[in-house]
Amino acid sequence: MASVAATILATTPAEYAERIDRVKPFVRRLHVDIADGVFAPNKTVGPSQVYGVDGAELDLHIMVEYPESQLQNVLALEPALVILHFESQGDLQALFKQLKAVGIRTGLAIKPDTTIEQVTPLLLNVDHLLVFTGTLGFNGGQFNGACLEKIQAAKAVNPSLEVGVDGGVNQEAARLCIGHGADVLNSGSFIHDAPDPEAAYIGLQAIAQGDSV
16 A cells, blocks of 8 residues: 655755644655755755654655765664665665665665666665656656656566655646556645645545545
């Protein structure tokens, strides 16, 4: 059964707190974007300014040029999952090994132009693949349904892989994601900008659980 993660992308601690407060009453899985302003053009809050929600799993999406530079701060947060970008610099296999050594699940993120063939060797050694369909570093991304073909291609390589989709996920996009086999719906602006964020979240959960596909 698929799940929903409320995405937090914030450029200041005040904005981060505001977004956390908006989803705190109902969220069960939190997806926090961390960007350095280089790999992704918009700089967000850093790991030292991030905190989670009691009772919610914390996923960290690391959008930085050199993820190794953030590793110790990331480990201190004790997240459930850390997602690193294939397109970033450094030895990803070594970083995944360090994360696994302390019981943190490992994820690989790929931009829209990156193919499954390019990342096939890495897919055998991670727990999660994040199929990104939008523009890194900004809220309110445009959903790109063409990226969804990557889901089944990735699961053909590693059937136990959890696959999430991020970038412009609203109810219509969520149905497409679930129809293509997605396991996690990451949604930011659709939830945060809704008149009733909890209702928006519950609506996505219903789709994730197959109640209104």
